[in-house]
Amino acid sequence: MCSNTPSGSAKGTVLIENDKTRVTEWRFFKRGDNTGWHRHEYDYVVVPLFDGTLEIDNGNGERVRAPMQNGVPYFRELGVEHDVMNGNTFECAFIEIEFLNR
Template identity: 65%
Template sequence: MCDTKGTAVGTVLLENDRMRVTEWRFAKKGDNTGWHRHAYDYLVIPMFDGTLDIDLPDGTRVQAHLKNGVPYDRKAGVEHDVISGNDFECAFIEVELLEDPRPA
């Protein structure tokens, strides 16, 4: 997922021809993924209740309020830096869909 290095730790848990599953762990408030652009459609499953700050290429910052176990999905092409807004360690699971979404 990441093109640049942030302070959050990404650990690939599973990878095959169809998907890549990565745990992203933020040890403290302010830890970040680093700027990156998603090459694939993906979904995120938070493992905490809390917030993530999302920096966007136009210079804006939005806040995402997440609930433990409640997933959300995004299309390929999303560019951002994800920053923990929490005063506790938190993590989420990211599942990238590596297959071409277009029918054969």
């Protein structure tokens, strides 16, 4: 996922890892659970497994609310720095697919 080891309360489970791709499920058990501050070392795609909201701290003092739709992916380039938080009153998860440059 990143150049820093996340220290948040969300649970990351690596489902697939090979020399081209790493697929991780990130699970947030309650509102406010987070990934921890991190920087992405690879381009990646996120596929939400829920309808709801994530809150993103980009380090500028504000939290951005990002609406998610189950199964609708989005792409980000390497270098993104943030902390991702569950903005819902229910458990939620997403799949993160990293394109490894090994």
